[in-house]
Amino acid sequence: MSTSTENPSNEKPPPPAPLHWRVHLRDFADWLAGWLGRPRVRLATVGVLLLLTAGVVVTSSVWTLPLVIGGGLMVLVAWIGSRLDGHFAVEWGETGTQLQFRAQIRSAEARALKAGQEPPGEAEQAPPDAEVVEGEAHTVEIDVAELKALIAAAEAAGPGMPPEPDTITAFRVARTARS
16 A cells, blocks of 8 residues: 655655855855954954954064054054044144143943943942042143253252242243233
8 A cells, every 4th residue: 555645754854955155155255244344343453453463473572562562552542542532733843842641531421421331330330438539630731841851940048948939929020021
């Protein structure tokens, strides 16, 4: 007696589809290229490669220190660079060279809020009994010529003798009048 239905247990399952390793490799390569294409990742990768080169390849060489400094700075900038804001200027001329540098580093929470993420929840915030230190910061700008005059006045007064306040005040008034 023959039946048209066969026992499914006697059938061999179809062979599995061959793994297309080239497709997986291409997908991984696309993901890696996209990840390395991000500026922070690229900068950190180059910095780590410089540090490895300095530590493994060119140890005890004249290039070791510059590679370590450059690599370390690259890793540092990649780490905090997205939070870093500032100004750097070099001016030179007949009176000499001036360097101006101003840097501000935002907190990670401010960066997250700027990116549109939600603020940390109640559980993540600091407890109310945590120590809070408040303070103020002030910037003092001193002209190099004025600083040299103050040093010269202190040296002229001799050791152990404070400079006369009238001399410094007169110099400051004269300096302001010339400006």
